[in-house]
Amino acid sequence: MIFANPECRTPARGLTRLRGWFARTASVGALALILAPAAPGQAAPRGTDDFSTTIRPFLAQHCIKCHGEKKQAGKLALHQLDGSLASEKARETWARVAEKLWLGEMPPEDEQRPSPHASGRVVNWLAAEFARAGHKLTPPPAMELPGGGNRVSHEALFAAKVTPGTPPPATAARLWRISPQIYDELLRDGVGKNVKSVTQPFSMLTGEGFKDYAGAFVVDEPTTGLLMRNADSIVAAQTRFTVEDGQFKRAGFPREFNPLLDTNAPPTEAQMRTAIVQQFKLVLRREPTADELARFTAFMRKNIADAGQVAGARATLTAVLLLPEAIFRSELGAGEPDTHGRRLLAPRELAYALSFALTDAPPKGELQSALDKGQFVASRESAKREVRRMLADPKLGKPRVLRFFREFFGYHHATEVFKDDKENKEHDARVLVEDTDQLVLHILDADKDVLRELLTTTKSFVSHKNAAEQKKKRAEALAKFETDKAKNPEKFKNKTFNPQGREVFRAYGLDDFPDVQPVQLPATQRAGILTQPSWLVAFSMNFDNHPITRGKWIRERLLGGTVPDLPITVDAQLPNAPEQTLRQRLEVTKQEYCWQCHQRMNPLGLPFESFDHFGRFRSTERVQDKPATEANVDKQGKSRGPVFKEVALDTRGSVAATGDPRLEGDVSDPLALVRQLAGSERVRQVFVRHAFRYWLGRNETLADAPVLQAADRAYVENGGSFRALVISLLSSDAFLYRVNAGTVTASNPASKKVQP
Ligand code: HEC
Ligand code: HEC
Structure with a gap:
């Protein structure tokens, strides 16, 4: 880290x-x-x-x-x-x-x-x-x-x-502040080698939903302060050197900075220029323009004259890190406005926007060299071509794609929900999340009917990273246990096999780590992400299911509806009645005042009572047996603890008030619910709306109707291809054109103090 x-x-x-x-x-x-x-x-x-x-x-x-x-x-x-x-x-x-x-x-x-x-x-x-x-x-x-x-x-x-x-x-x-991941990548990939004490200056939106909205962040004073301190630390690391017996020694990187630091001989103009070019390449991944080079060289000369060779050189290298371009993604639009006052993004803006849409780094490889040679032309066709090329390039990591699915489904929050080890020692949220990641990637790989697959597949990865190894270990331990038991049956009379490590497969209802991945889960139990243990845990409480937030997720992410926030005046408590099922305890929300909101959530979330709060399939629910508990006392009349019983499950729910009668009606269980949703045009379009938000970094407006419709069409006409959907969005008018560009001045207080 x-x-x-x-x-x-x-x-x-x-x-x-x-x-x-x-x-x-x-x-x-x-x-x-x-x-x-x-x-x-x-x-x-x-x-x-x-x-x-x-x-x-x-x-x-x-x-x-x-x-x-x-x-x-x-x-x-x-x-x-x-x-x-x-x-x-x-x-x-x-x-x-x-x-x-x-x-x-x-x-x-x-x-x-x-x-x-x-x-x-x-x-x-x-x-x-x-x-x-x-x-x-x-x-x-x-x-x-x-x-x-x-x-x-x-x-x-x-x-x-x-x-x-x-x-x-x-x-x-807009100027879109770079994300923490982009900043991270900038440090990892060049300037930050051996840098200590750098603090992430940027935050993201917290909670559910998309994290990186173009309009959600400002670079305020504390952030500016952090950026400046970080720039100092980075340049300090870049320019580390020692002097032994008057001899200049430096193992550091980049070599181009050496002449700036060796005070035995002041740097020449050419050496200053080389160092500045190198810093531009490391920070901005481009060479400075002739004008920039002239300004920065003059600035360095002046700084050296004012502050001495090393301090002056460092101040100049720091200034590059504080250029607006290092902090913002510039999307102002260049060129002549069209008849509607819209301007196309400049070639560099478009290339960066495309690259940042899929990765956390600026353009690399072919796109970068085309840009540097001035051969990249901004157009719908070039956007399509580049997105297609990047998507097809197996060597290019595309972390932003998986991130979309994590932020859309929210299953990665499973690791944030505390679970008591005593209740289930096999639970390992991190592994569950990785498994769902893997499932998403597997479905994206096939790129067919992606949303329907995500919502209904009966396949799953199960502890996929090291299932084979764990299976072997477990088999060996079991064999040893059996041999020992055969040798000494008396000693093992009351012992059961106790394997090392977590048997994560139990969350999926399996008896062992599977041999093949993905594994087929029973079609009567599971269908898609909403029945993956990771998702169920992410939308659960510490000791129980959370039908309310599950229903809220479906209402917002699949039905495109809204639920007003829980008013702070409401004491949101369920009755403490351990002899009741969760469904019975939720009856309090049927009071008229509560129900106006809760009717939009509870009936969508209750079908998932088919699973316990670790995501394990079940056919009955455990509640306290009140009479038996009352009777469970010792001779002095002191309680000997609660007695539990299993009661029949009620997994019914309903889809209502969606704006599309075709997808409404009662459902008997979660599988019926997700299948009903997965087949719906409305749900598909809501998914497209979310993809739009993620890749455009803003919400859709009525003006975006043609863009959304084209993306939806591209998805459908290509057999449910997520790639086609992304290509359509990243080559849309909403992505390519900017308005009101003329009035933006791209000055940035973060750089004012040090900019030449
Ligand atoms: C059946 C009655 C009714 C109708 C019809 C109605 N409103 Fe209202 N409106 C209310 C009431 C009651 C309030 C005050 C309470 C509230 O804000 O909910 C209100 C409040 C408002 C406010 C907020 C005033 C403020 O405090 O800023 C606006 C704006 C408004 N209405 C606009 C409209 C518009 C525009 C329409 C027509 C499209 C409309 N209303 C139709 C009953 C109505
Ligand atoms: C204006 C809408 C609204 C009203 C009215 C409302 N709720 Fe809620 N309630 C919500 C939302 C939204 C959530 C989900 C909050 C979240 O995302 O965790 C929620 C969550 C809850 C929760 C779960 C809290 C938790 O631990 O996460 C309970 C319990 C609850 N409400 C009970 C009630 C009761 C009882 C009433 C009526 C007295 C009521 N609510 C009225 C919107 C509402």
Whole structure:
């Protein structure tokens, strides 16, 4: 591990905090989702909609009843609005209206709801009007982080007809702070050799869901401080040397720095240039431009004059590590705007974006050399070609692909759930997670019907890393036990075989480590990731199952629905009633107030009662036998401990309120549930939406409808090919085009202090 002390901070959540740094340095809502096509101050094309023919009738039909002359719910009146956004008061009111429509929160749920198209149309009209008035309408903060993605209407996104007024797909120009993994890789792969005391300066989003959103992070002052300290440590390690008897000695890397450090002779201009070029190559993986080289050489000369040879050289090498390019992925878009004001990414931006989409490192090999020679052209075709090539290259590691599946399914959280060894000494969460990783990779390798396979396969890897070795050890130990027992039956009378090591296969219901991987599990017990012990453990409590979070996961990740957060005022406790099944204890959530949320989760999670909280299949559930426990007393009437009994399992559940009646209905058990989900078009499209979020680093908007539909089509037409899905996303307009690039200034306070 490179980092002595990986720092983990909670993400900034509020919009203001998210925006903080950028808002001050870049005059663009670089983090905002775009719905408004035009930059502030820029004339927006007038849409076909106007206030009197579209907007006023919409308000009259859906809102005025409660926000009109007679009644002003929430102290809000909308009947006097005339469509003008000239006054600040009007804009404030309209922004509140847009927020409610965006989130689908008005009119209230029990009222007749307008169609998503109708609401989307009003929002689009407002976005354009705000832009015309020189302002920007931004979506509510709740929509900017991964959890907000499902707020966008699924029906509108996948409808054949695009919502009127929706601009063509593009992503806001942005500087995307590099991920901890990219920083890690930068250190591992060159500059960081022998570096001690470097602290990971970056954090990721915590909790469930995608971790690396382009808009989720700022480089605040503490981070800047850490980056500067790290840069100092890195350069200190890069320039380590000793002097013995006046002799300059240095075993370090890179050699090009030697002349800077040997004070017996000051470095020549050429030697300074060579050292600077080398540092650019190590840090930014490119050579400096002629201009950069001239500036950095002059800077080094000056630093040496001011601070002495070694200190001056070090300060200059440090400055390279603090260039914005070393900290941000630049996605501003270069070139002339098209008729919609969109700009294509520059060749270097695109090559880096593609490389960072699949790996944690900048372009390598062919792509790098094409870039360096100026032969890489940014286009949809080149994006497709490069993604195809990288995906097909077996030598190129693509950690971002597996990471998507981990973050989507969340099974890797199994290692974070404490389990009592006394209850099951065979449990080993790390192995369970590795097994599911392996299963995902196996399915990706075949690249056929990927989502359906993930959800329904009866195959599994079981302790795959060292099953053969463990099997052998176990067999030997067992043989020895049998021989010893035969020799001395009296001594072994009451002993049972007690193998060393954890019998992880028991979690899967097997009797031994399997000979072949993947192994076929009973089709009556398992189907896909949601029945893998890793997933079941990840969504369990310490001593029991957790049907609520399992159901929540399905509601959000497969059905594309939302569940409001657990209010802090609720005392979320189940009754302490050990004689009841978990299902019975969950009955408390059927009170009307609780049920409005819990009906969206519990019926989806309860079928997984087929498994215990270690992920072991079971056909009965153990509860306390109350009368037997009460009777279990010694002569003095003191309890001798609880007595348990097995009761029949109830694994029924239901799928409801999904927006797609075709996939709704009651299910008898988890297998019926996952098969029903796996066959659904809706579920497939929700999966595509999540892939979009992960690879675009932001949530989808109505404007992205064509991109999502094309990705879904690519997946289906290629037989459920995940590769086709990724290629489609990484060559989409949303990936290739940026808007509002003109107003971004790429300056960075982290580098100001030391930049030449
Ligand atoms: C059946 C009555 C009803 C209808 C119809 C209705 N609302 Fe509301 N609205 C309410 C109530 C009650 C509140 C206050 C409580 C709340 O915020 O939930 C409210 C609050 C609001 C607020 C928040 C005010 C604030 O505090 O910022 C906005 C904005 C809003 N409504 C917009 C709309 C829009 C736009 C429509 C039409 C698309 C609409 N409402 C339709 C009942 C209604
Ligand atoms: C506004 C929605 C909402 C309401 C109302 C609500 N809950 Fe929940 N509840 C949730 C969500 C969401 C979770 C899952 C939290 C998580 O992800 O761990 C949850 C989790 C729980 C849990 C599990 C807590 C744990 O240990 O993880 C219990 C128990 C629970 N709720 C009981 C109740 C009861 C009882 C009521 C009514 C008095 C209630 N809830 C009302 C949304 C709600």
